[in-house]
Amino acid sequence: MKIGAVMFFTTDSMQPVALGRALEERGFESLWVPEHTHVPSTRTSTFINGGPLPRPYYDIYDPFLALTAAASATTTLKIGTGICLIVQRDPIVTAKMVSTIDQISQGRFLFGVGNGWNRDEIENHGTAFKTRNKLARERIEAMQTIWANDEPSYDGEFVKFGPMSQWPKPFQTPHPPIIVGGAFPIAAKRAIRYGNGWIPHSDKLEHDGVGVVIKQFREMAIEAGRDPASLPISIFRVPDDLTKLGFCQDIGVDRVVFSLPAEKEDKILPILDRWLQVKRDLGL
Numbered sequence: 001m002k003i004g005a006v007m008f009f010t011t012d013s014m015q016p017v018a019l020g021r022a023l024e025e026r027g028f029e030s031l032w033v034p035e036h037t038h039v040p041s042t043r044t045s046t047f048i049n050g051g052p053l054p055r056p057y058y059d060i061y062d063p064f065l066a067l068t069a070a071a072s073a074t075t076t077l078k079i080g081t082g083i084c085l086i087v088q089r090d091p092i093v094t095a096k097m098v099s100t101i102d103q104i105s106q107g108r109f110l111f112g113v114g115n116g117w118n119r120d121e122i123e124n125h126g127t128a129f130k131t132r133n134k135l136a137r138e139r140i141e142a143m144q145t146i147w148a149n150d151e152p153s154y155d156g157e158f159v160k161f162g163p164m165s166q167w168p169k170p171f172q173t174p175h176p177p178i179i180v181g182g183a184f185p186i187a188a189k190r191a192i193r194y195g196n197g198w199i200p201h202s203d204k205l206e207h208d209g210v211g212v213v214i215k216q217f218r219e220m221a222i223e224a225g226r227d228p229a230s231l232p233i234s235i236f237r238v239p240d241d242l243t244k245l246g247f248c249q250d251i252g253v254d255r256v257v258f259s260l261p262a263e264k265e266d267k268i269l270p271i272l273d274r275w276l277q278v279k280r281d282l283g284l
Helices: 016-025 063-072 091-104 119-124 129-148 186-194 207-223 242-250 265-281
Strands: 002-007 030-033 078-085 109-114 178-181 234-236 255-260
Touching (some): 016 030, 030 063, 030 109, 030 255, 091 109, 119 129, 207 242
Parallel strands (some): 109 178, 234 255
């Protein structure tokens, strides 16, 4: 089982280069960055964790730029979007960004994707909230076509373009893993349809919670003709609880990712060292 970290980078937090180096030095597998282009002052969607949005949601860096900085300062650390809001991004532009960061990192990029929950933010980008899931699928399929073909084209309901050329292609073949975030069963079905992995919710890390969901997910994958081994599980925002993390190991979770606050080195480095001991206690 691999261990990574996720952070909302801001101007007031530890910066990507320094955190990337600190994670790599301690043997962690990956660094992940979420995405919010902006936060509208109106609110028609309830924050998934309840209450007001924390300040870092307003202040967060662009994930691709933050991850490129971290990649340039490391050699083995994987970098990932956790998650990229596909419904808010042009697929042709995003395809080139993914290919570019994958080339710069020499194949260390992990493309975490999701469809979002903040209706106001999504609709500010010209996306209809109720059809965002189909739009996301088409955009991902279009990007896969761009990465895989010398003269790609795509003809969907929401995404259309004729034959064209776009280079570079990704370093990884045919493209970086597309890891789909979201709850069971809807997001799980999306992961099986067009993904290379799934990020389920981590609210219950025991047999009657995530354990049951992961078992059902793997059964759904087999029914759809997918090998569950081709759909590794990544669980975000896990606690430093050895019992729960050991359970994740036992059921074959591929990766766990712990959260870091948007703070400076004096707050972050002790957290990393605590997780380093957790990593050792798990035998990783």
